[in-house]
Amino acid sequence: MKAFHEVRSYDSDFMVWHSNYENIGFLAHWHKEIELIYVRSGSCRLSITDVNFTAHAGDLAVCESGQIHYSDSHHMDNSLDFIIFDTSILGSLFENPHFVHPLVTKEELARYGLSDRLTGLINTVSSELEEKKSYYQEVVISSLQTFWFLLKRFHPRTESSSVPDNRRTRMLADFQNLLSYIDDHYADNISLEYAAAGMNFSTGYFSKIFKKLMGINFVTYLNLVRVEHAVYELRNTEQKFTEIALNCGFNNIRTFNRVFKEITGCTPSEFLLLPDPDTYKRTYYNRRSEEQEFVKHDSLTLIKNFD
Numbered sequence: 228m229k230a231f232h233e234v235r236s237y238d239s240d241f242m243v244w245h246s247n248y249e250n251i252g253f254l255a256h257w258h259k260e261i262e263l264i265y266v267r268s269g270s271c272r273l274s275i276t277d278v279n280f281t282a283h284a285g286d287l288a289v290c291e292s293g294q295i296h297y298s299d300s301h302h303m304d305n306s307l308d309f310i311i312f313d314t315s316i317l318g319s320l321f322e323n324p325h326f327v328h329p330l331v332t333k334e335e336l337a338r339y340g341l342s343d344r345l346t347g348l349i350n351t352v353s354s355e356l357e358e359k360k361s362y363y364q365e366v367v368i369s370s371l372q373t374f375w376f377l378l379k380r381f382h383p384r385t386e387s388s389s390v391p392d393n394r395r396t397r398m399l400a401d402f403q404n405l406l407s408y409i410d411d412h413y414a415d416n417i418s419l420e421y422a423a424a425g426m427n428f429s430t431g432y433f434s435k436i437f438k439k440l441m442g443i444n445f446v447t448y449l450n451l452v453r454v455e456h457a458v459y460e461l462r463n464t465e466q467k468f469t470e471i472a473l474n475c476g477f478n479n480i481r482t483f484n485r486v487f488k489e490i491t492g493c494t495p496s497e498f499l500l501l502p503d504p505d506t507y508k509r510t511y512y513n514r515r516s517e518e519q520e521f522v523k524h525d526s527l528t529l530i531k532n533f534d
Contacts, residue, residue, distance in 0.1 A: 240366050242313035243354045243371070255297035255441040255448075261375075262290040262311045264347060269305030273298050275329040276399060277439050285333030287345060289378070291323045293403070297442045301516045308349050314372055324378075325385040331378070339381035342375065350372045401426055402440065413452045414476045420447050452473070453477065454490045461495060468495050 242260070248268065255274075262271070270283045275296040282288050292314050314321040336342045343368035349369045355363040404468045405425055409417060422445060423433035437445045457475040460466060466474070488494050493501070 232442055243367055244311045247308050248496050250304055252298045255295055255422045257295045259292050260311045260313050261292055264288040267306040267308055270303050271298055271300040271305045278329055282328050287331040289329050293426040299442055310352055316368055317375055327383040327385055331382055344374055409452055450486050454487055
């Protein structure tokens with residue numbers, strides 16, 4: 228179980244997915260696939276790696292393979308198209324293009340001559356995946372490849388010679404290693420000081436960088452990981468609450484109950500009484516409203532919010 232390392236389920240071994248959602252936000256997560264986010268209408272706030280920006284209708288956000296990304300778009304109406312696809316779609320020698328900026332504005336798309344190609348790509352991927360006619364995979368692959376390589380041709384990229392020694396790139400790699408460590412050692416006493424020392428940062432600087440990359444602070448993230456594993460044990464074992472709390476890194480049952488309710492909206496006892504406890508799947512959003520609706524039909528990190 229990799230908390231917030233999203234491992235996507237596809238309908239088949241053809242690893243391309245598309246969907247459209249309205250008025251959503253999603254938690255910080257990362258995956259090996261490439262993610263294209265097209266703003267069909269409205270606006271949304273996005274963070275990709277350590278770049279924060281607002282995308283408007285007609286803009287495209289590109290999340291390259293392995294990049295941490297999240298959206299905090301509360302009070303912003305929008306309609307977003309998502310296309311997520313495995314890097315193998317682009318060929319066995321794929322490398323991240325290292326775009327200078329993850330946002331491709333409406334004006335840039337028009338200047339590149341890609342506006343109609345992008346809407347055509349979305350329509351093609353959507354219809355071909357749904358209808359699955361003869362050679363639909365080949366049609367989708369050729370459409371994705373054509374758009375992707377044209378985007379690489381036009382959209383500014385970091386000089387490839389500078390990428391391997393880039394300090395920012397190394398820092399992000401270390402950061403992902405830290406997240407993987409947390410995934411494996413969530414039951415241990417992982418303090419803020421310990422995590423900061425592992426990155427060779429002061430606690431203050433580490434806290435600032437963590438919040439910028441993840442959208443939440445270190446302690447909240449650690450608690451999210453621990454609660455995810457606690458949810459799994461509640462659903463799949465007969466262990467007592469105290470045992471689960473200790474197994475998942477909580478020092479006492481009182482703290483476990485408090486944190487569990489803060490994150491899931493109910494106590495462990497209440498959770499077990501839910502008619503469908505499986506609706507909780509690594510989804511969390513800072514509760515600015517009491518009512519939430521989990522987005523159906525895909526991403527484990529997407530969630531709808533209502534006032």
